[in-house]
Amino acid sequence: MPEYRYPKYFKEVVLVKRPYIKIEWCIFVVSDPEISEQEPDGRYRFWKKIPELENRCLRVVTLEDKITIHNAFPDRRFSL
Numbered sequence: 815m816p817e818y819r820y821p822k823y824f825k826e827v828v829l830v831k832r833p834y835i836k837i838e839w840c841i842f843v844v845s846d847p848e849i850s851e852q853e854p855d856g857r858y859r860f861w862k863k864i865p866e867l868e869n870r871c872l873r874v875v876t877l878e879d880k881i882t883i884h885n886a887f888p889d890r891r892f893s894l
Contacts, residue, residue: 818844819882828885835872839864840886843874857884861892 818841829835847860848871856878864872873889876882 816881821882821884824883824885828887832887835886836866837883839866839872840874840883843872843886844876844880844883861889864888 818837820837829837843860843862843864846862848862850858850860852858853875858876858878858880860874860876861871863869867888870888870890871892873885873887873892874883875885877884
């Protein structure tokens with residue numbers, strides 16, 4: 815399993831703003847996504863349903879290396 819990284823923005827902004835999001839969920843999404851795509855700036859988006867979020871999709875955004883988790887949020891507009 816890769817050694818995931820969590821920059822200051824993720825720890826001090828994302829997790830503070832969304833305290834219900836668990837790092838384990840982010841790793842679960844990135845390591846086995848249902849869908850993923852690369853953004854024009856090189857970052858990656860990953861989606862997967864999370865049972866604990868009432869089966870909503872969690873979107874996790876990483877940097878180009880796919881191991882630095884930059885952002886995560888329930889994606890209300892996205893469905894599988």
